[in-house]
Amino acid sequence: MIRLVIDCFGGDKSPSVNVEGSIRALEQFPDLSLILTGDETAVRAELDRLGASEGERLSVVHAPDVIGCDEKPTDAIRIKKDSSMMRAVQLLRSDDDISGMVSIGSTGALVAASVLRVGRLRGVCRPAFCPILPTMNGGIVGICDSGANVECKPDYLRQFAVMGSRYLEQVYGVENPRVALLNVGVEAEKGDELHKEAYRLLSDTPGLNFVGNMESRDLLTGRYDLVVCDGFSGNVLVKSTEGTALELLKKLKRDIYSRTKYKIGAFIMRKMFAEEKEFMNYQNYGGSVMLGCARNIVKGHGSSDAVSFAKCIEQAYRMEQSGLSGLIEADLDRLPNAKI
C-alpha cells in the first residue's frame, strides 16, 4: 500500500478539485491510500457530493486554517500550524509509512516547508523544484531548479542534473535523458563563474548524458529532456515561456473576435484551436516535484482541475512505486567528490 497525504485547500477551486482528484486516483490505483487534510466539514461535504466515504484507504484529518498565496512563506509555515498544508507536512514528518504529499496551495510555503520541515535525502545539498513543460514535437522537458534555490553553487547544479535525470527516467520513462545547462550561449566557456564551473562538473559526471549548454530559445524544440539551471534563471525561463504562450493565445483570441470573417475562419478551425489550447495547458503535464526531499512532494498549479489534481497524485505515487528516492541516494553516493 502506498500512502499519501493530500492538502485539500489553497487552490482556486479547493476543496472540490482536491477531493474529486483524490477519488479519481483511488479508483485508478488499488494499492493507494490517501489522508485528506483541511476543514473536515467542507471536505466531508465534498465526499458526500461524490458518493464517497471514509474507510481503510481514505481518511480525513481536520485542519481549519488555510495558507494564502500572499502570505510570507517562512512566517506562514511557522504560525499556521493548523493549516491544511502544515497539518499535511506534520503527518508526513510523524508517520514513516506516509511516502508523499500533494498540494496546490502556496508554492513558496510548500517549498519552505519541504526544505525546513521535511528534510533531505542522504547526500542532497539542496532540494530543487522540477516542473515539466510540453515540447513542440509532442515530448516533454523538465526544468530543474525552477526557483527553490535562487543562489546556487556548481555542485548543486550537478545534483539537480542527477536527480532530474533519474526522475524523468523513472516517472516519465525517458531513457538516458539528454541534459543541458541553461546558459547565455552554447559554447563551453560561456556564462559567469557558476555556469563555467557547472559545465566542467557536468562534463565529468559519469552516467550523465550531458549534451552541453542550451540557450533559452531552444527550450521547446524537443532537443533536450532536462534543463539544469540555478533557481533564479530557471524561474525566469519557466515563467517567461508560460507567460509568452499565454499572452499570445490571448492576443489571438482578441484578434479573432475583432471581425466576423475571422470568427468564421476560427469556427472552421475550432478543433485545431482546441487542440492547441489543450497542448499548452500546463495542467496536462502534472505538477512540479521537489526533488531531493526525504518524501515525494508534488505541487500542482493553483488553478488545477480534478483531472490534473489526480495526475499530481499519480506523480507522487509513481515516484514512490519506482523507488526514486533510493535510486537518487545511490546516484549521489557514486558522484566523484560529492560535497555532502
Added chain:
Amino acid sequence: MIRLVIDCFGGDKSPSVNVEGSIRALEQFPDLSLILTGDETAVRAELDRLGASEGERLSVVHAPDVIGCDEKPTDAIRIKKDSSMMRAVQLLRSDDDISGMVSIGSTGALVAASVLRVGRLRGVCRPAFCPILPTMNGGIVGICDSGANVECKPDYLRQFAVMGSRYLEQVYGVENPRVALLNVGVEAEKGDELHKEAYRLLSDTPGLNFVGNMESRDLLTGRYDLVVCDGFSGNVLVKSTEGTALELLKKLKRDIYSRTKYKIGAFIMRKMFAEEKEFMNYQNYGGSVMLGCARNIVKGHGSSDAVSFAKCIEQAYRMEQSGLSGLIEADLDRLPNAKI
C-alpha cells in the same frame, strides 16, 4: 550633419540589405552622412544596382575580411583588424565627428569591441545591451541588460535603469518610463542578494519611475516600459520570449497544413495571421543598442532586411540627434553615491 559608420557585412543577406538600408536612411534624413565598411567591390556593386553613388554624404572604406558568428569574440576583434566590423570600430575611435555605428554581424564581437575599443560615457560602470520587444497592447518594452554583463553588481543595475529610461524617453518618446526589476516574485524581499540590494537602490533613485519587481511572465503585458536585469537572466528572458513565440508560430503553421479544412479556415483568416506574424517580427522594432558606450552603437538582427536595417540607422541617428549621451552623463552625475 550626423555621421555614422555602417558595417556592411556579417548578416544573412549582407551586403545587399546593409547597402539598401543605408540608401533608404540617407533618403529619409537629409542631414545624415554614412561611411560604409566592407569589401569595396561588393559594396560598390550594390550601390550600382541601386543607382546610388559615392558623394558628400556617402563613402566606402575598404575592409576585405568578415567576422563570423562562430568566432570567439575577443580573438576576432584582436586578429581581424581588416574586417568590416573592426574597420568601422576603428573609424569610430579615430574620428570624433563620427557619432555612431550600425552592424548586423556577430553580437559577441560587437559587444566586446564596444566595451574594449570604443570606451564608456563618463560615469558608466558597464555598458549594457538593450533590445526592444513588442507588448500585447501595441506598445514596446526595453530589456536592459540582455547579455553584455553576465556578472553584475547592484550599482550596475541602477545604471541600466537610468540609461534605459533616458533611452526610451529620447528615442521612443516614452514619458516617465515605468521601470521594473526582473525577479522571481513581486515582493520587495525576493531574489538573491544582488536583486535585493538592487531593489533598495532603485527605490532610492530620484527621478526614476521604479514600480517594483516583475516576474518574467508579465514581460509582454504592457505594464512596464523598461525591465532591468543582470545580463544572465536578461539573456534568458529575451531569448525564451522570442523562442516561445517562434516555436508556437511554427507549430500553428504545421497544424494548419495538416488538414485541408484548416487550410481553408486559415485562408479566410490570412490577413489576421499575416498581421500576427508582422507583429511578432522583431525586425519591426529596431535593433539592440549598447547603452553607456562613448558612441551610439546599434546591433540589428543577423536576418535583417533593408527596412529593418534602415530602422537601426534611424535609431543611431535619433540617439545622436536627441543628445542622449550627454543626458545620460548628466543623469549619472546626479546619482547619489554613484561609484565612478
